[in-house]
Amino acid sequence: MSVDLELSPKTKRAPGEPCCEPVVYPDVQREQATRMAQVAKALGDPVRLQLVDVLRKHAGKVCVCELVPLFDIAQPTVSHHLKVLREAGIVGSERQGLWAYYFVIPDALNELAAWLG
Amino acid sequence: MSVDLELSPKTKRAPGEPCCEPVVYPDVQREQATRMAQVAKALGDPVRLQLVDVLRKHAGKVCVCELVPLFDIAQPTVSHHLKVLREAGIVGSERQGLWAYYFVIPDALNELAAWLG
DNA sequence: GCTCCAAATCGACGCTCATCAATCTACTTT
DNA sequence: AAAGTAGATTGATGAGCGTCGATTTGGAGC
Numbered sequence: 176m177s178v179d180l181e182l183s184p185k186t187k188r189a190p191g192e193p194c195c196e197p198v199v200y201p202d203v204q205r206e207q208a209t210r211m212a213q214v215a216k217a218l219g220d221p222v223r224l225q226l227v228d229v230l231r232k233h234a235g236k237v238c239v240c241e242l243v244p245l246f247d248i249a250q251p252t253v254s255h256h257l258k259v260l261r262e263a264g265i266v267g268s269e270r271q272g273l274w275a276y277y278f279v280i281p282d283a284l285n286e287l288a289a290w291l292g
Numbered sequence: 293m294s295v296d297l298e299l300s301p302k303t304k305r306a307p308g309e310p311c312c313e314p315v316v317y318p319d320v321q322r323e324q325a326t327r328m329a330q331v332a333k334a335l336g337d338p339v340r341l342q343l344v345d346v347l348r349k350h351a352g353k354v355c356v357c358e359l360v361p362l363f364d365i366a367q368p369t370v371s372h373h374l375k376v377l378r379e380a381g382i383v384g385s386e387r388q389g390l391w392a393y394y395f396v397i398p399d400a401l402n403e404l405a406a407w408l409g
Numbered sequence: 410g411c412t413c414c415a416a417a418t419c420g421a422c423g424c425t426c427a428t429c430a431a432t433c434t435a436c437t438t439t
Numbered sequence: 440a441a442a443g444t445a446g447a448t449t450g451a452t453g454a455g456c457g458t459c460g461a462t463t464t465g466g467a468g469c
Contacts, residue, residue: 200346200362208338208345216336220457221325224332228325228407229317239416245317252458254417259456273415273466284408290345291405337427356446369428371447376426390436390445 211287217263222246223256227279230266236276328404334380339363340373344396347383353393 218224229245230237243253257277260266265283269276335341346362347354360370374394377383382400386393 205338205342208341212336212338212341215332215341219329219333219336221322221329222457224325224329225322243416248457249459250416251418251460255457258417270416270465275416288405288408291401291408339427360446365427366429367446368430368448372427375447387435387446392446 207286211290213263214265214284214287217259217265220256220259222248222253223260226253226256226260226277227265230277230279236269236278239275239277242277324403328407330380331382331401331404334377334382337373337376339365339370340377343370343373343377343394344382347394347396350395353386353395356392356394359394 218227225245226242229242239253239257242257243250246253257266257268261268261277264280266277267280269278335344342362343359346359356370356374359374360367363370374383374385378385378394381397383394384397386395
């Protein structure tokens with residue numbers, strides 16, 4: 176009986192030993208991954224993605240009253256989606272009298288975009 | 293009483309009339325938005341994002357047994373996340389004997405990456 | 410004052426998600 | 440054939456999500 180365990184490419188190894196030596200590790204650490212996943216999650220709904228698309232193409236602020244009729248969903252639902260985007264740091268809002276205006280926050284998508292390559 | 297409605301920038305308008313003329317429209321249509329949101333949603337979890345990160349950096353196939361010990365979650369959970377990524381078209385898998393190897397599908401993230409700019 | 414309006418919030422509904430322990434499947438080794 | 444192993448599947452649980460109708464909030468106009 177030899178002492179060297181001879182971790183062969185098949186299954187010969189000490190019991191409880193992992194089947195492979197882990198040789199891969201994520202370059203993106205948990206904290207960064209959590210941050211990017213949060214942004215990705217916020218974009219993970221067709222309505223929110225289209226909302227961001229409209230706001231991005233428009234560079235300036237856009238009134239909510241223009242956003243609501245673009246979708247076949249009720250006004251509170253649009254409000255909810257805008258809140259999700261705001262809490263993810265993707266958009267900002269500003270009130271002027273009765274109206275509320277939304278806009279994309281510059282560079283908010285940069286980290287994710289850079290990672291996607 | 294004048295007949296012209298005079299849609300002023302404030303609230304003077306005919307009842308039932310929208311507050312603003314909708315002048316913005318999404319460039320990204322619903323179908324494309326749904327497709328991209330599906331990918332974004334799959335990336336909207338820190339574990340899945342790190343899984344993709346590992347697989348992307350590795351260009352080749354990676355054994356599941358190397359992926360499991362990278363996270364503090366049970367093996368069935370890793371399996372579940374890999375399944376989600378596979379169903380989103382982001383990764384592919386291949387079995388060789390006892391082991392399963394996963395790899396990123398080239399160009400799977402291109403559409404979303406291009407949109408993010 | 411009161412009324413009207415845009416937008417946000419609330420409360421509830423069904424559905425989906427992340428997670429785990431237990432089990433199952435398919436393969437390898439003895 | 441029997442035992443062992445990697446990975447997938449199942450079933451359950453608790454949390455979260457998308458949606459809506461109803462209500463509330465805070466201005467604007469009469």
